[in-house]
Amino acid sequence: MVRRVAVIGAGVGGLASIKCCLDEGLEPTCFERSEDIGGLWRYTDSIDCGRVSVYRSVITNTSKEMSCFSDFPCPEDFPSYLPHGLLLEYFRMYAQHFNLLQHIRFKTTALSVKRCPDFATSGQWEVVTETDGIQESHVFDAVMVCTGHYQEPYLPLASFPGINTRFKGQYLHSREYKDMEAFRGKRVLVVGLGNTGGDLSVELSRVAAKVFLSARSSTWVFSRVSDHGFPFNMVSTTRFNHFLDWLLPSALTKRIRFRKFNSWFNHANYGLASTKSSNFKVIVNEELPFCLLSGTVVLRPNVKEFTESSAIFEDGTMAENIDVVLFATGYIFSFPFLEESVRSLFDDNRSLYKCIFPPQLEKSTLAIIGLVQLTGSVMVGTEMQARWVTGIFAGWNKLPPTSRMIADVLKKKPPVKRNPSERENLKMSFISYTDEIASCAGVKPNMLRLLLTDPRLALAIFFGPCTPYQYRLVGRGKWSGARNAILTQWQRTLKPLRTRVVDESCSSYSSWCWMCLLALPAALTVGFLLSKSPRPGWSLQVGPQP
Numbered sequence: 001m002v003r004r005v006a007v008i009g010a011g012v013g014g015l016a017s018i019k020c021c022l023d024e025g026l027e028p029t030c031f032e033r034s035e036d037i038g039g040l041w042r043y044t045d046s047i048d049c050g051r052v053s054v055y056r057s058v059i060t061n062t063s064k065e066m067s068c069f070s071d072f073p074c075p076e077d078f079p080s081y082l083p084h085g086l087l088l089e090y091f092r093m094y095a096q097h098f099n100l101l102q103h104i105r106f107k108t109t110a111l112s113v114k115r116c117p118d119f120a121t122s123g124q125w126e127v128v129t130e131t132d133g134i135q136e137s138h139v140f141d142a143v144m145v146c147t148g149h150y151q152e153p154y155l156p157l158a159s160f161p162g163i164n165t166r167f168k169g170q171y172l173h174s175r176e177y178k179d180m181e182a183f184r185g186k187r188v189l190v191v192g193l194g195n196t197g198g199d200l201s202v203e204l205s206r207v208a209a210k211v212f213l214s215a216r217s218s219t220w221v222f223s224r225v226s227d228h229g230f231p232f233n234m235v236s237t238t239r240f241n242h243f244l245d246w247l248l249p250s251a252l253t254k255r256i257r258f259r260k261f262n263s264w265f266n267h268a269n270y271g272l273a274s275t276k277s278s279n280f281k282v283i284v285n286e287e288l289p290f291c292l293l294s295g296t297v298v299l300r301p302n303v304k305e306f307t308e309s310s311a312i313f314e315d316g317t318m319a320e321n322i323d324v325v326l327f328a329t330g331y332i333f334s335f336p337f338l339e340e341s342v343r344s345l346f347d348d349n350r351s352l353y354k355c356i357f358p359p360q361l362e363k364s365t366l367a368i369i370g371l372v373q374l375t376g377s378v379m380v381g382t383e384m385q386a387r388w389v390t391g392i393f394a395g396w397n398k399l400p401p402t403s404r405m406i407a408d409v410l411k412k413k414p415p416v417k418r419n420p421s422e423r424e425n426l427k428m429s430f431i432s433y434t435d436e437i438a439s440c441a442g443v444k445p446n447m448l449r450l451l452l453t454d455p456r457l458a459l460a461i462f463f464g465p466c467t468p469y470q471y472r473l474v475g476r477g478k479w480s481g482a483r484n485a486i487l488t489q490w491q492r493t494l495k496p497l498r499t500r501v502v503d504e505s506c507s508s509y510s511s512w513c514w515m516c517l518l519a520l521p522a523a524l525t526v527g528f529l530l531s532k533s534p535r536p537g538w539s540l541q542v543g544p545q546p
Helices: 012-023 084-097 195-204 232-236 239-247 250-264 288-294 378-393 402-412 430-441 447-453 455-463 468-472 482-487 489-497 508-518 520-532
Strands: 004-008 027-031 108-115 125-131 134-140 142-145 170-173 187-191 210-214 218-222 280-284 297-300 303-306 311-313 324-327 366-368
Touching: 004 012, 004 108, 004 134, 012 027, 012 084, 012 142, 012 378, 027 108, 125 142, 142 378, 187 195, 195 210, 195 280, 195 288, 210 311, 218 250, 239 430, 239 455, 288 297, 378 430, 378 468, 447 455, 455 482, 468 482, 482 489
Parallel strands: 004 027, 004 142, 142 366, 170 324, 187 210, 187 324, 210 297, 218 280
Antiparallel strands: 108 125, 125 134, 303 311
């Protein structure tokens, strides 16, 4: 019987795990090596103890309504997209509201997590920690590892001949980037066009003498602001769109998606992406197209090699007099505190059952929280993982036999191992994955039942954004405020914009309600089809994440 649970890390996953443990009557103890909560999202000017943190100017890629904890909405006066400071403030509000801080031991590093000698029968773990140079040993019934996947910088220097032998300039990983002042007046080459590479290129273009951006694959760029000014993911991440993705052929949905991306600007003209590309990624960036259009950022292909002061690209072109090379090449995960025999059981999240449990262990008392790539908010997926896992620890939810878990892992594991820069195509559908875990936890909303009992709510859930409150309507952890949170989510989205009120000819909200009423017959049909058809486990979709 699980009672005492060790939680490693006090970031988003750690806070959610502590809260879920308390909800299930468990006794969590969280070990955080720094002096504060927030993990990746707690900005610091310096690189302390190897901790990864965001850069000064970062803003979330997913809106507040799509990224908040499922029973604790963001304040209505917070903007839809949060700078890191406001997001950290939200985390503090969450921690204080649910009294989580008393369960966290700050400035305490987890040195080792090993199975106890009687693990096959007890499932217990020995956790050795260090605080102010003093080591201490603990025994826990279960362990939740919440250190995420932004752990160790991925710096593939071997793929860039000459960078550490001939090149005389400076090179660094984006983990070391804090702000743009150190690059003023310099010629900079940014390697890697992901969300970070795009952000840093735009920011550096304001102060650098010249910015070159090297991309190895097709990249589609979209804005956080969608049609009519609403947050993009609130408009695109809906159960209706998800149903269409399931219903229509994948070639057709991809063609529709590419056409939508090109409706903003023609990506081929900018050298960013082609509709014929099979390997591609999607990033969020409102300013990059203008920087390319104005020449403040120059896009180039993959780097072939470096000379003393230049970069030679695969198409034979050259960028001369480079002062700094900034590698935005992503991260790899590592769990140095886990014993090697356990760490060797998984080389990526697809080696884990539901991206959480190492299936080979005799007792499933080790859970890896937050090691997942989703097309939507990882924070929401992380909280759902924690709810399911703590339900298992408390005995309310059950795992299948080991043989079935291993078979499920082998079925879903990609046949080819990819490096971190190619993970975009392996992202799982936000709705598919979250629904899958919610079904395991018994908290997934039943659309057909809602259509019959509460059609207004059902229409808002099906045609509106798939916000996390949907997973608090039923089952364990049901929240009485979930229905109202769903029906008022658009008001909270628009509230911070109402700093100057103008007259409106008609109510957009009323128009949306009428649209939903007209769509009721179609929704009933869809609900019936969904009740008769299996849900997809995961799909090749694209979208933002924080």
